[in-house]
Amino acid sequence: MRHTITITVENKFGVLSRVAGLFSGRGFNIESLSVGETLDPTISRMTIVTRGDDRIIEQVTKQLRKLVDVIKVTDLTDSSFVDREMILVKISATEKNKAEILRINEIFRGKIVDVSPTTYTFEITGDEGKIEAFIKLIKPFGVKEISRTGKVAILREMNGE
């Protein structure tokens, strides 16, 4: 089963590799990972998406909690949460297909972050389904470069009510 886990950590050397090492040591691949500062720059928050046996993931989260510099571990999987990701995509554009490419970007409420005579670079945000749908539509035009953040997730406030 797929798990979305948030981990609050002290922003120190080696925390990231120790956390990632715990997953890979158990044979779990990390599908997506994002790390960014919180309001307190000495504390970072990681969002990890991984897939695996529920019981073993539970063991991993228990071990994560024991790590030095790990403050809090939350497995959001059984809660109601919002998750989002962002991609930057550089697309080849010709005179012939520019209008169509811009139309797709508009439908997905993307932002244009760079333009050249032969390319557009778009910023798209959304849940996984939206991002995948955008990639599927835009792919045939020729993707020159793609850079995708990992997911970030936050509990819904009315969770379980």
Place this chain on the structure above:
Amino acid sequence: MRHTITITVENKFGVLSRVAGLFSGRGFNIESLSVGETLDPTISRMTIVTRGDDRIIEQVTKQLRKLVDVIKVTDLTDSSFVDREMILVKISATEKNKAEILRINEIFRGKIVDVSPTTYTFEITGDEGKIEAFIKLIKPFGVKEISRTGKVAILREMNGE
């Protein structure tokens, strides 16, 4: 100096912890990290922002290139590139300040991704300056939760022209 490095890797166990380990082993802290799939799901792209001595960073990138499963390493620092990040922020809202909070979100062209009687959750994207400005403005209202992606970066197409 601050460095923005993109690394294309085979999507396999342990790559992430080996890459992160190379930085922490040299005493570099990773300020921000994002990993996401590329068009080919067996290949992921990481964007790492770190700060350190230029010559040592060059050594680290050389060592990264030698790692099994690492396909390509690019230090964007001396090039012209676009970088963006995204945050989800849950803000406390009262009847009195709701209008003002929504106005700030509108100015930053944020999206509302969750609402409850006492909170709003916004999604904001932009460069670091914009994200920091938003946080600074919204912080006094009371931030209940924050989740920030690492940066993603892409070369500008007219780079150096």
